[in-house]
Amino acid sequence: MLNRGSRFPPRHGFSPADCRARKFAALAAATILLLIHPAHAQPITFRDITSQAGIRFIHNNAAFGKKYLPETLGPGCAFIDYDNDGYPDILLINGEDWPGHAKMGPTTLKLYHNNQDGTFTDVTRKAGLAVPMFGLGVAIGDYDNDGHEDIFITTLGQSHLFHNNGRGTFSDMTKAAGLWGPQEFSTSAAWVDYDRDGKLDLVVANYVEWSIQGDLFCTLDGTRKSYCTPESYRGSSARLWHNLGNGKFEDATQKAGFWDPTSKSLGIAILDYNGDGWPDILLANDTQPNKLYLNKQNGTFEERAVSAGIAFSEDGVARAGMGVDAGDYDRSGHPSIIITNFANQMLSLYHNEGNGLFVDEAPRSEVGRATLVTLGFGCFFFDYDNDGWPDIFVADGHIENEIERVQKRVSYAEPPHLFRNLGGGKFQEVTEQMGTGFAAPKVARAAAYADIDNDGALDLLVTTNGGRAYLFHNQAGTNHSLRIKLVGTKSNHDGIGSVVRVASGGDKQWQMLKSGSSYLSQSELVLTFGLGGKIKADSAEIQWPSGQVDKLSDVPSGQTLTIQEGRGVISSRAYRPRKPAPKTTAAARRMP
Numbered sequence: 001m002l003n004r005g006s007r008f009p010p011r012h013g014f015s016p017a018d019c020r021a022r023k024f025a026a027l028a029a030a031t032i033l034l035l036i037h038p039a040h041a042q043p044i045t046f047r048d049i050t051s052q053a054g055i056r057f058i059h060n061n062a063a064f065g066k067k068y069l070p071e072t073l074g075p076g077c078a079f080i081d082y083d084n085d086g087y088p089d090i091l092l093i094n095g096e097d098w099p100g101h102a103k104m105g106p107t108t109l110k111l112y113h114n115n116q117d118g119t120f121t122d123v124t125r126k127a128g129l130a131v132p133m134f135g136l137g138v139a140i141g142d143y144d145n146d147g148h149e150d151i152f153i154t155t156l157g158q159s160h161l162f163h164n165n166g167r168g169t170f171s172d173m174t175k176a177a178g179l180w181g182p183q184e185f186s187t188s189a190a191w192v193d194y195d196r197d198g199k200l201d202l203v204v205a206n207y208v209e210w211s212i213q214g215d216l217f218c219t220l221d222g223t224r225k226s227y228c229t230p231e232s233y234r235g236s237s238a239r240l241w242h243n244l245g246n247g248k249f250e251d252a253t254q255k256a257g258f259w260d261p262t263s264k265s266l267g268i269a270i271l272d273y274n275g276d277g278w279p280d281i282l283l284a285n286d287t288q289p290n291k292l293y294l295n296k297q298n299g300t301f302e303e304r305a306v307s308a309g310i311a312f313s314e315d316g317v318a319r320a321g322m323g324v325d326a327g328d329y330d331r332s333g334h335p336s337i338i339i340t341n342f343a344n345q346m347l348s349l350y351h352n353e354g355n356g357l358f359v360d361e362a363p364r365s366e367v368g369r370a371t372l373v374t375l376g377f378g379c380f381f382f383d384y385d386n387d388g389w390p391d392i393f394v395a396d397g398h399i400e401n402e403i404e405r406v407q408k409r410v411s412y413a414e415p416p417h418l419f420r421n422l423g424g425g426k427f428q429e430v431t432e433q434m435g436t437g438f439a440a441p442k443v444a445r446a447a448a449y450a451d452i453d454n455d456g457a458l459d460l461l462v463t464t465n466g467g468r469a470y471l472f473h474n475q476a477g478t479n480h481s482l483r484i485k486l487v488g489t490k491s492n493h494d495g496i497g498s499v500v501r502v503a504s505g506g507d508k509q510w511q512m513l514k515s516g517s518s519y520l521s522q523s524e525l526v527l528t529f530g531l532g533g534k535i536k537a538d539s540a541e542i543q544w545p546s547g548q549v550d551k552l553s554d555v556p557s558g559q560t561l562t563i564q565e566g567r568g569v570i571s572s573r574a575y576r577p578r579k580p581a582p583k584t585t586a587a588a589r590r591m592p
Helices: 016-036 366-370
Strands: 045-048 077-080 089-092 110-114 120-122 135-141 150-157 160-164 170-172 184-192 201-206 239-245 248-251 265-271 280-285 291-295 301-303 324-327 336-339 348-352 358-360 376-382 391-396 417-423 426-429 444-450 459-464 469-475 480-487 499-504 507-512 527-532 536-543 549-556 559-564 568-574
Touching: 077 135, 077 444, 077 459, 135 201, 150 201, 201 265, 265 336, 280 324, 324 376, 336 376, 366 417, 366 426, 391 444, 480 499, 480 536, 499 527, 507 527, 527 536, 549 559, 549 568
Parallel strands: 135 184, 184 265, 265 324, 376 444, 480 559
Antiparallel strands: 045 469, 077 089, 089 110, 110 120, 135 150, 150 160, 150 184, 160 170, 184 201, 201 239, 239 248, 265 280, 280 291, 291 301, 324 336, 336 348, 348 358, 376 391, 391 417, 417 426, 444 459, 459 469, 480 527, 499 507, 499 536, 536 549, 559 568
């Protein structure tokens, strides 16, 4: 049998001295940027506030020594404003013990209510979500347009749809919605109105055909069992569920041209890669070519990953794709793509050339060099310093706790990556500047972002496999931002699929509001635009999926605007003053 620990021999050799020299050079360059760039006039760090926030969660991966493949993947996480108070709450997905092998006892997902004072309260049981399942991923969206965010949870076995009743409780509507039946190994999911009829449809990634009875023996050292590569198992097609209205869905996988049982999908990103106004679907596949489904605007899709240049690596190899996101990192007007891959494969940074083609810039970038030996899962573009340029975050962690026995330079627990966007298509790793808790090695998996305290800066949620979750508060600098929440009328209520364009002092940027991305995760359904030193946006334009366009002018920063389709601004809320970070020593900040 194949083993995952040794199947990817290093293609680029770096000695320990080389690695130390590269790290020193990176830290030195980061120090220079800190001194000369206005955005870093006040140092920015991410402070671990998990304990003080009241987040007490330990993931149950069910591992008891048999090395079953599903143990390696979870857990997912999400930000959801389930009670519409304007403050994002936290949802953490959990596994459960294998039958006959008690490890942690009864475990369920956890829903934490945001108390608006930096703390959270566990309301799982009160909300009706204390339901045992081997959960993996999550997607948030208002599928019935009633104004309340609903939850879809992917699992090993039967996935679940929880309807938000609007009273702080949820009801399991899986059977009633027509989603009951497929017993699959489901991973990431995303809500998308692919036919632009105003109702959110659902795309669900599936991994491989696996069962306890069909589990295979794989080994790293020829003796002891290790986790198998997905190449050892048959693939499984992703599913596309079409929203019929009235709370019902139909399986449209076959008729939409979405069926492909060779896929082994872990990540989903929604993007309009050709700019025709219709959402396309990207699947990050593990050991199989990635898939890019072009929306043909008639309820069907055409797979285009090979012709688009994102199916394989530069040397024609199908890599082990995990997480994925899309964003316009260089203000080209086109969404580019990041995909995290296995150790010794580096992250993919596919630049959208604007002609239907993508070019992987990672091999020629700091992003590629820094991620060569790490194993990435959750990833996304987000503007952590509010300078108006999307940065990149990557959550890292290996799947095999004994990997260091066979690959000395690969670790089980790994630091994350945070790449600051310097403009001009260039990035600089600044992980070490963000604080010891942030930069510490972890066996990380999912990651999501949200502004948890209404201060205008994006905070981070990161999960670990078999361990705790981490909530990092952004100790922001002095840059300004503007946040926009959308309410659809003709379009879906969340405004998912809308494109928002903001111009300020000659700078132009845009984002698409989307579900999914990262890995098994969901970030908040609010868009944050960094404005740097500018105190207002000259204009903001919202292009809704329905075709409606709303425009604003002279919009002050420092606030969250709620914009309703066809009506414009229906409410605004000023940011809370930012609290100064607790004093820390230079050593604690790990400043170079």
